[in-house]
Amino acid sequence: MNNSIEIKCQKQGVRLTDQRKLIAKVMSESEDHPDVDELHKRVNKLDSKISIATVYRTVKLFEEAGILSKHDFKGTKARYEQATHEHHDHLIDINTGEIIEFVNEDIEKLQKKVSEKLGYKLVDHRLELYGSKIKK
Amino acid sequence: MNNSIEIKCQKQGVRLTDQRKLIAKVMSESEDHPDVDELHKRVNKLDSKISIATVYRTVKLFEEAGILSKHDFKGTKARYEQATHEHHDHLIDINTGEIIEFVNEDIEKLQKKVSEKLGYKLVDHRLELYGSKIKK
DNA sequence: ATAATTGCAAATGCTTTGCTTGTGA
């Protein structure tokens, strides 16, 4: 769990620079889904010279290497999370912006079924629920 | 079906300018999901003086009035469609970009169920399937 | 050694906006 990102980089022949190591570290330790700006801020606390351009480049590189996942939720900037966990979808709290991950096998199966019925092989999907907390 | 957009505008007190009428007309007659640039091109064939700024403003206005729906599919610009039909989701052909609409009540129900289980009232959702055509 | 990576600033692509002129109800 800890800094598996560095290990993945080595496996994929991704050159490990100081900047990439820091970005990997910060993302490994992040429990949330930071956007590039936020990630840049966190990384800057460890090394104030890292440029936002490098963060953009690295995040893209990591995404292409299957190390990070990018999400474009409605009305927000692109957010990133570690791609280690098993597949899941997201519920976004429309009031706080909080993001909750969930898995639902029934929905997954139905998506596949719908695709096939339409004559398609399901390659990817995006499912986002937007909701507001029910007060008790 | 024909130009219901104009009627909706009147009902909502949206002032009907020539430009808006044309944009309404073009969207009414569109079977696909054009982006702003494409819409601007189509509208320009009818009136070459309409600016892209007006198209952007109108499309936003219509969206807020519930007349058009905006979609930000992965890797593309924002696309619009008439919001008249009943709710539906989309399957995007990853090879051709073609967009197929579908409805699946079971998935809808499960989404609601998932939200509630997490303590949320489902307000909105986004479901997109990305697939490639199965050749026979 | 040397091909890849960084930082910077400039460029990009889509979208919005300020301002002046034009116009629908």
Next chain:
DNA sequence: TCACAAGCAAAGCATTTGCAATTAT
């Protein structure tokens, strides 16, 4: 009439890129 809308060009925002300097292997 007159508040609202259009056209234009400039600004905004997130992201990408060219280039010279730096660095990992």
